[in-house]
Amino acid sequence: MDRCDAPRGRVGTPVRIRRLSWAGTEITTGGQRLLIDALNTAAPLGGFLGLPRWPLVEIEEIPGRTDALVTHIHPDHFDPDTLRRVLSDDGVVHCHQPIVPILRAAGLLTHGVELWCPLAIGDGTEVTAVPAVDWRGDDQVSWVVRAGDRQVFHGGDTIWHGSWWAIAKRFRRFDCAFLPVNGVIAVLPNFAPSGLPATLTPHQAVIAARLLHADTLCPIHYGQFNNPPVYVEQPNVEGELRTAAAREGVHLSLIPDGATFLTLSPRKSKISCRRVLLLRLRTAMASRRHHDGPADHPCPGTARLDGRAASRPHHRHDRVRAGRQADARLPYRAGPSRGDSLIGAGCGQRLWLPLVRVRTPNQPQYTR
Numbered sequence: 318m319d320r321c322d323a324p325r326g327r328v329g330t331p332v333r334i335r336r337l338s339w340a341g342t343e344i345t346t347g348g349q350r351l352l353i354d355a356l357n358t359a360a361p362l363g364g365f366l367g368l369p370r371w372p373l374v375e376i377e378e379i380p381g382r383t384d385a386l387v388t389h390i391h392p393d394h395f396d397p398d399t400l401r402r403v404l405s406d407d408g409v410v411h412c413h414q415p416i417v418p419i420l421r422a423a424g425l426l427t428h429g430v431e432l433w434c435p436l437a438i439g440d441g442t443e444v445t446a447v448p449a450v451d452w453r454g455d456d457q458v459s460w461v462v463r464a465g466d467r468q469v470f471h472g473g474d475t476i477w478h479g480s481w482w483a484i485a486k487r488f489r490r491f492d493c494a495f496l497p498v499n500g501v502i503a504v505l506p507n508f509a510p511s512g513l514p515a516t517l518t519p520h521q522a523v524i525a526a527r528l529l530h531a532d533t534l535c536p537i538h539y540g541q542f543n544n545p546p547v548y549v550e551q552p553n554v555e556g557e558l559r560t561a562a563a564r565e566g567v568h569l570s571l572i573p574d575g576a577t578f579l580t581l582s583p584r585k586s587k588i589s590c591r592r593v594l595l596l597r598l599r600t601a602m603a604s605r606r607h608h609d610g611p612a613d614h615p616c617p618g619t620a621r622l623d624g625r626a627a628s629r630p631h632h633r634h635d636r637v638r639a640g641r642q643a644d645a646r647l648p649y650r651a652g653p654s655r656g657d658s659l660i661g662a663g664c665g666q667r668l669w670l671p672l673v674r675v676r677t678p679n680q681p682q683y684t685r
């Protein structure tokens with residue numbers, strides 16, 4: 318099976334998300350744990366980030382499988398000592414392909430991925446590396462994690478970039494976006510100071526959360542380290558977050574490190590039911606075109622209502638695009654008119670397949 322066609326997260330599994338120290342995040346589902354940028358070793362950070370202002374959250378070894386994701390190799394995001402200690406025997410560290418040799422040299426079982434290529438981990442979790450930009454040009458990615466039927470974004474310590482829109486287009490929405498917010502002004506030897514933030518600022522993180530269609534912004538990467546004059550975080554980070562979130566209409570969740578962000582039950586909202594109904598409708602429409610259309614119809618799923626045959630999209634992005642175009646064409650309605658037929662119901666909603674007129678080369682016009 319091609320990695321780009323890896324199966325999606327299993328629907329119906331509760332998901333527990335816990336914030337660890339700094340950028341660290343823990344996602345547990347179905348008896349397996351996934352750590353992202355887990356940090357439990359402060360010593361290597363002292364010269365630049367300084368000492369932590371409160372102790373780092375202890376990361377324990379637990380029964381069951383533990384895998385890890387790393388956004389980049391800076392020591393506040395890549396803690397090989399901790400990973401060697403807490404990963405299970407079958408646990409793997411997944412990272413962007415270019416940094417694989419560095420992780421392997423640290424003695425970790427490592428697997429490299431390419432951007433945009435989803436990868437199934439264990440049972441019911443899917444991860445995808447997506448673009449990010451590091452302040453000093455090192456290799457860095459963000460991660461999209463689909464666990465159960467939930468979707469989470471983790472932004473490492475990226476600065477502002479132009480891929481938010483592409484990520485939102487691909488993944489549509491997130492239950493939560495973990496984004497760095499300290500907007501730190503950093504000074505390192507051999508790097509002439511720019512005076513510009515080396516991570517997202519609170520304002521930028523709120524905008525990013527809005528662009529990503531995140532239900533909740535959970536700020537990370539702030540507060541615990543501040544080491545003037547070489548590592549200076551933005552003043553009043555939480556105040557700026559609250560102001561920007563109120564202005565942009567973004568839901569903000571300021572949770573202390575070590576706390577469980579939330580435990581998400583399988584999705585049972587009306588929106589979910591509506592999606593199911595739309596899928597049923599799409600299937601019904603495609604089936605109807607397939608049975609009623611010309612015999613040499615190339616692909617019922619991508620047929621056009623005006624009868625011009627569309628080529629079958631083989632690439633995943635094209636399939637998504639074709640699906641969206643199909644959505645835009647669907648003439649479903651929430652209430653029936655004469656001649657409509659009921660195609661699905663749930664959560665008090667009903668969707669009706671209306672009377673449709675379709676043109677094809679062989680059959681100039683017909684009605685269902």
Ligand SMILES: [Zn+2]
Pocket residue numbers: 391393394473474538
């Ligand atoms: Zn960092």
